[in-house]
Amino acid sequence: MYDSTAQHEPARRLSLGRYATYAVLLLLVLFAIGPMLLFAFNAFKTRSGMADSPLGLPTDPQWHNLLDAWQQANMGVGLRNSAIIVTATALGVCVISSCAAYALSRLNVPGSSAFIYYLLVTTALPLQLFLVPLFYLWSNLRLYDSLFGLIVIYWAVFSPFATLLIRSFMVGLPKEYEEAARLDGAGEWRVFARVVLPMAWPGVLTAALVAGLQAYNEFLLAVTFIQSSDKMPVSTSFFSFKSGYTQDYTLVSAGGLIMVIPVLIAFLLLQRRFIEGYTSSGMTG
């Protein structure tokens, strides 16, 4: 994992300052990860065991806590709904945003700089500004309390940022390839799908990851627009479970652990792409 140039240097002794740096960095790791570890430990304790030693390891792991939480919090249904929502949101945002980004970076659409400003404002707008009228619009369109209705909202809410992100990737791509393709008689759709999209793929994938993660973790829209428990994504089914069992932190911890494990696995596998997306999206000016 470490920088390969370090190997070429002779085994230089770490100075005191370096030890101190690593010590502080490790303390910060403890601050970031420690609470999550304690939380994970709690998921395997008995209630009395948790009250007796909130900081200790579980002495007698209660594996059935996971099963109890799974059943009582309806985690299976929640995870299935979330899988649908995350997949559909990520795919839809990719299609919507990469098309728009192509238009904004390559097709000289009139007024495109004003539109980019509009997108920037949209990403900074409070959801609450359009929440109430949208609620009644969705009720009238029979999109309230439906997974598809929630997914459409996610498309709209997450695509402005994704468009800006993908656009900043496309702006940097060389133009020679698409000029060549146009001379060969390719239409805009072919140029987009066969030339520009493959080159912008890292940006598109990152946008999909960010949108998928946001959709999985989103709370305000999910709690407002989904009512039936069999349609709830895992975030709101976990929340309603948590609200009902406020005192049984062992089961709540077990449920939270179930909810967070898929994200942790995905993040650890794809962390480089994910982190680079944020840092190279041009959002930092």
Added chain:
Amino acid sequence: MALLQASRPKAPPPPPAPTARRRKLRRSFIGFAFMAPLLAVNILVIAVPATQSIWYSFTDWTGLGPADFTGLDNYRRLFGDPEFRNALWHNTLWTAFFLTVPMAMGLFGAFLLSRIKRFQMLFRVAYFIPYVVATVVSGSIWESLLSPDQGIGNGLADMGLPFLDDVNFLGDPDLALGTVAFVNTWQWWGFLVVIFLASMQAVNPSQYEAARLDGANLWQEFWHITLPAIRPTLMFLGLMTVIWSFLIFDYIYILTQGGPAGSTDVLGTLLYRTAFANQEAGYAASMGVVMGLISVIAVSGFLYLRRRGWDI
């Protein structure tokens, strides 16, 4: 891809044809066609309801049925409403806190990380992990850790910090807002580390070498080289911090729902309650308009200054 080589000789520029205008028109039509999906969902979900909100903010709409135009009544009521002022004040405190504490932590972590070679990636990933954890989960992590009877306070009290015994961090009106801000900071600062680190890595190392030759210490390197070099990033994240601080909803709603006794109420939670529990959708809409205005002013001011050539 292999068929389209960059070295292909360029064709001579097309002669200016009378059809040039039509082609340009055709191209912008194609451009709009590519933007159509984005425009469609954006108009349906954001633009139309947001415009309706602006209209409803001048009415006495309950959320159901007809709405009567009442002029500026909602806005007049807003500025005399102690709950609104209380919430606005908490948003202001929140902004001040997030512009200082998490920013300083992010800068500190990133600067330390930028000076090491080994395990840099590993540290970066570890700090970022809380950011990918859902708010409902990180909320319940801290609810259990901060619980007065089963939390870590008692454990730490036994280990020599007696003042932590039986403190009700989320239930005490004096502590609740700070506690929620702390929980959000825990989740947020690692994101700042990652962004600041990427920005610091773009700084030319020869600047540091020159400073070291001049006898600069660590603090001077940070203050005179790192900070000025990453100023655009710093300003951008400052802007986003201001905007997000006025939009904050999830953490408050999940941890305290605005309580106890309104001590953690912010614009987001007050609006939600006004609209859905009190069924005063028109009044809630005026709060939404105020929140939207704050965002628009912040973004526009920032872009305006940047366009004027300010180095931010």
